[in-house]
Amino acid sequence: MTNIDTKYMKMCLTLAKRGAGRVAPNPMVGCVVLDKSGKVVSKGYHKKYGENHAERDALLKLQNNEACGGTLYVNLEPCSHYGKTPPCVDLIIAHKLARVVIGMKDVNPKVDGISKLKAAGIQVDYVLEKEATFFNRVFIKTMTKKMPYVVLKTATTMDGKIATKTGSSKWITSVASRAEVYKMRKEFDCIMTSSNTVIADNPTMKMGQCKWKCVLDKDLRTDRGSKIYEEGQIYIASKKNTPLKNNQLDVEAVLRHLYSLGIYSVFVECGGTLAGAMLREGLIDEVYQFVAPKILNDNSGYSCFNGDCINEISKAKNLSVYDIKQIGTDILIKSVVG
Numbered sequence: 001m002t003n004i005d006t007k008y009m010k011m012c013l014t015l016a017k018r019g020a021g022r023v024a025p026n027p028m029v030g031c032v033v034l035d036k037s038g039k040v041v042s043k044g045y046h047k048k049y050g051e052n053h054a055e056r057d058a059l060l061k062l063q064n065n066e067a068c069g070g071t072l073y074v075n076l077e078p079c080s081h082y083g084k085t086p087p088c089v090d091l092i093i094a095h096k097l098a099r100v101v102i103g104m105k106d107v108n109p110k111v112d113g114i115s116k117l118k119a120a121g122i123q124v125d126y127v128l129e130k131e132a133t134f135f136n137r138v139f140i141k142t143m144t145k146k147m148p149y150v151v152l153k154t155a156t157t158m159d160g161k162i163a164t165k166t167g168s169s170k171w172i173t174s175v176a177s178r179a180e181v182y183k184m185r186k187e188f189d190c191i192m193t194s195s196n197t198v199i200a201d202n203p204t205m206k207m208g209q210c211k212w213k214c215v216l217d218k219d220l221r222t223d224r225g226s227k228i229y230e231e232g233q234i235y236i237a238s239k240k241n242t243p244l245k246n247n248q249l250d251v252e253a254v255l256r257h258l259y260s261l262g263i264y265s266v267f268v269e270c271g272g273t274l275a276g277a278m279l280r281e282g283l284i285d286e287v288y289q290f291v292a293p294k295i296l297n298d299n300s301g302y303s304c305f306n307g308d309c310i311n312e313i314s315k316a317k318n319l320s321v322y323d324i325k326q327i328g329t330d331i332l333i334k335s336v337v338g
């Protein structure tokens with residue numbers, strides 16, 4: 001791995017990011033093509049679901065044989081199957097590239113591009129594999145598990161509380177944090193919450209372009225006049241349409257159903273009971289936690305996760321923080337579960 005390889009793979013990831021929000025369930029992919037002398041002759045990315053893959057987008061811009069003997073960088077193994085477009089490997093081979101540098105192997109079982117490239121005498125190398133894999137974590141989950149990617153948002157005091165014992169919670173975080181939540185919702189296909197949250201807070205959960213809202217309402221206790229139902233496509237999961245597990249709605253079954261509706265990412269905003277149950281069941285991929293500089297100083301307040309009875313600290317869930325930023329007076333911590 002050279003600095004040059006790293007530089008162009010980073011460029012692929014930056015290009016790929018432009019497709020965010022438009023390519024799901026496909027991955028975000030970017031591509032950079034260098035000629036024999038190492039000069040960049042083309043760039044491309046996967047713009048929209050169903051449209052050209054990144055490699056095709058880049059290679060079709062070439063006029064002559066500029067890429068012959070050159071290097072192609074792409075953050076995902078080039079495809080070898082006939083899908084919405086013909087295989088990218090065939091085009092790479094036709095352009096006579098000498099080397100292909102990829103970020104990660106494709107998890108799509110239909111794809112076997114690396115061996116096809118090698119069989120055609122093209123050198124294949126990996127670079128920034130960890131970064132490229134993390135970058136397409138939503139695609140990896142949806143492709144391998146046939147389940148939507150789940151991010152749980154919570155907003156707490158510094159002692160991890162979401163409300164006082166009387167249920168008072170407005171507002172823990174600042175106006176700026178709440179505006180950030182509104183922006184976040186747009187990045188997901190669906191917002192999910194519980195009947196408890198709808199009844200206790202009557203939230204609007206405004207979402208801009210986000211298409212779906214899912215309310216987990218086992219006994220259909222929520223009032224259809226609640227603000228959450230004012231906009232969006234609504235899916236109410238109740239015991240009438242969802243199996244039960246330990247006398248509660250089987251949230252995994254709900255998520256599978258959402259996937260069958262074409263929902264690939266879910267943003268959960270709820271209280272400690274649902275958050276705790278989902279964490280216990282291994283249904284949360286990431287946590288976005290807003291922490292306000294407030295301390296409740298009262299153990300009988302409500303905690304953001306309340307789903308387990310743990311005696312040993314070694315049994316606590318482990319998360320990996322990948323992003324921290326200050327939003328107004330609060331801090332936003334983004335972390336991956338596990």
Ligand code: AOF
Binds near residue numbers: 028051053082107111
């Ligand atoms: C690539 N480059 O830019 C993308 C790839 O439905 P299709 O025909 O577009 O095929 C989708 C599959 O192709 C997808 O699941 C993934 O395996 C691969 N996506 N591959 O080489 C790209 N978007």
Ligand code: ZN
Binds near residue numbers: 053079086087088
């Ligand atoms: Zn392709």
